[in-house]
Amino acid sequence: VTDRSKRATIYDVAREAGLAPSTVSNALTGKAGVSPKSRARILAAVEKLDYRALPLARALRSRRSYAIGVLIADVANPSFPDFVRGIEDVAMRERCTLLLGNTDGREDVQLAHMDALLTRGVDGIVLISQHTASNEARRMMQAGPPCVLVQRRSPPFTEDYVGSDNRSGILAAVRHLVEFGHSRIGFVRGPVESSTAAERLSVFREAVAQFGLDADAGLVYPGDYTTESGFHAATMMLQAPRPPSAIIASNDMNALGIIEAAHQLGVRIPGDLSVVGFDDIALASLGRIDLTTIRLPKREMGKAAAELLMRRINAEEGEPPQEIIFPTRLVIRGSTGPASRPSHSDSTSS
Amino acid sequence: VTDRSKRATIYDVAREAGLAPSTVSNALTGKAGVSPKSRARILAAVEKLDYRALPLARALRSRRSYAIGVLIADVANPSFPDFVRGIEDVAMRERCTLLLGNTDGREDVQLAHMDALLTRGVDGIVLISQHTASNEARRMMQAGPPCVLVQRRSPPFTEDYVGSDNRSGILAAVRHLVEFGHSRIGFVRGPVESSTAAERLSVFREAVAQFGLDADAGLVYPGDYTTESGFHAATMMLQAPRPPSAIIASNDMNALGIIEAAHQLGVRIPGDLSVVGFDDIALASLGRIDLTTIRLPKREMGKAAAELLMRRINAEEGEPPQEIIFPTRLVIRGSTGPASRPSHSDSTSS
DNA sequence: TTGTATGCGTTATCAC
DNA sequence: GTGATAACGCATACAA
Secondary structure, eight states: OOOGGGOOOHHHHHHHHTSOHHHHHHHHTTOSOOOHHHHHHHHHHHHHHTOOOOHHHHHHHHSOOSEEEEEESOTTSTHHHHHHHHHHHHHHHTTOEEEEEEOTTOHHHHHHHHHHHHHTTOSEEEEESOOOOSHHHHHHHHHSSOEEEESOOOSSOOSEEEEEOHHHHHHHHHHHHHHTTOOOEEEEEOOTTOHHHHHHHHHHHHHHHHTTOOOOGGGEEEOOSSHHHHHHHHHHHHHSSSOOSEEEOSSHHHHHHHHHHHHHHTOOTTTTOEEEEEEOOGGGGSTTTOOEEEEOOHHHHHHHHHHHHHHHHHSOSOOOOOEEEEOOEEEOOTTOOOOOSSSOOOOOOO | OOOGGGOOOHHHHHHHHTSOHHHHHHHHTTOSOOOHHHHHHHHHHHHHHTOOOOHHHHHHHHSOOSEEEEEESOTTSTHHHHHHHHHHHHHHHTTOEEEEEEOTTOHHHHHHHHHHHHHTTOSEEEEESOOOOSHHHHHHHHHSSOEEEESOOOSSOOSEEEEEOHHHHHHHHHHHHHHTTOOOEEEEEOOTTOHHHHHHHHHHHHHHHHTTOOOOGGGEEEOOSSHHHHHHHHHHHHHSSSOOSEEEOSSHHHHHHHHHHHHHHTOOTTTTOEEEEEEOOGGGGSTTTOOEEEEOOHHHHHHHHHHHHHHHHHSOSOOOOOEEEEOOEEEOOTTOOOOOSSSOOOOOOO
């Protein structure tokens, strides 16, 4: 059906329909100024020859590839599929194909991918949690086709952006923990390059001040979005002289690491330690995990990013960069509970 | 850096180097017959103008796109990233880009994706767990560029294939359970279209006969690879008059559903029920999950599939289809244990 | 409304 | 070893 070697071209269709190639092109690309009669003849010929325009050639000529690039920091994070599905939703509708790149959070890999995408003539790019601060990255975003940033950006905020309301999310989480009587709350911060992680941290610090919680510097642990990072952070924090009675993770995968560390140290959840995640991945609701977390409407965010991108692609220049912030919602499950009486006793040593 | 409008073309390089475009092309694509001197001049010009060939144009002319398509049934399955990474490993080395498609296990979506990929001129396609039986699918695979199937195929087995040794995996699992004294073993079978699922089932039946286990038809439950399916299957089986004392899941995600159902029914694992998964996703090793499972070398399989595909792409026709089967290994964790004395008592009703 | 000619950036062909 | 020139398949001015 699709062997390139003996595939019908627009010329074949033109001949079959007794019209000129340009007319066929006009008809097929939906341009006005083709008589209904000709259009019908062309459609018939197309049907008969099973003609489909070659995207390659079309893209070369028209500078429109009907392909959009999606760069993701970590395919293995369960949040990713949700974003992708949202993007797919609109991509399919717009007859676009997705080019996927996994960057491992490394800027060099990201730049290489971006270069490959640009050079392939994608119509636009969705950057999910990618580096945006460097000159190199900036230059690419400006020189190339439209870009929409998701969940990470850098000042000055001159790009289209889809993000989440981290402020209310973190505040809700802290308030929830405070209501349970927690006053020593640990916090695993996400990657330093992540604007989202930075925002969450700053809001957390605000909340600590606002609610009069322990502002111990040791309660903020540097990390990233991985399970390993959560494991490591919790292992350290829980074995410190005065361990926290609750920890807010950088995200759900991170929280799984925290839970694992607690498990290995014999620290019970939520008895000895409350844990709050961020994202609300599907696993969080499993009985064995039962993670209280801050839900992110990931699919909707992906969809919004793609919609915005399509608008940029189809529209004239000029509109100022847009910023779409999605609300978050605290989903309370079994990983959070009342703080044990005083400041809870020292956990078992390793 | 990459604005298409004022991007250096091969003509610019040729002018800069004082040579002809075709010579530049020859030099850049590594063809023999270009003097070292010219080559150096060309390289210098390329450097100076920051020239990079446009893949679009290159593909149009040379019929080689340096892009390969990857179709996956379910991006949300944690196994998927591992396969993809394996594919990526070799794709990057070969300077290929990945075009990703998610098919949801639906054949119509799959065919649409395949059409899009073919029509985009990808050099090859890796089909992970896709439909391969229909005429339509077959025709596409034959008419188009090379295809490599992973984890699912249909007779007659005339395509390149990368799979796993399901036989020894299932046998090891059953033996393991038998050693624990289990004699009523449940089995959730994967999607009917999956050759892998079918093979596992048939081996399971063999094993049941071989070890003289209960051959109750109710112990084989139809399902697929999802968590929901596992949940549903386990909910039914555990509430049946004579529930199994162990269940082998269609895969790890499926096992999570089984564990969840047990959790909700108050059935303890492994006290009342042993569970064995298939895949060994990262989560399986978490203390809260602790799933005994049959490990699949996913990344290696992805890599092997990509390597095989590259060979097909670069080689002349003629070699017979190849089949690469990877060994599996039973990883014993905490979700399996001794069978409770007799045939275990009825579980709590919902 | 339709047709003609040309260009998109590259590689392939075949002279030189 | 090198260089004109013609494709690749389509879209776009512009002429008819």
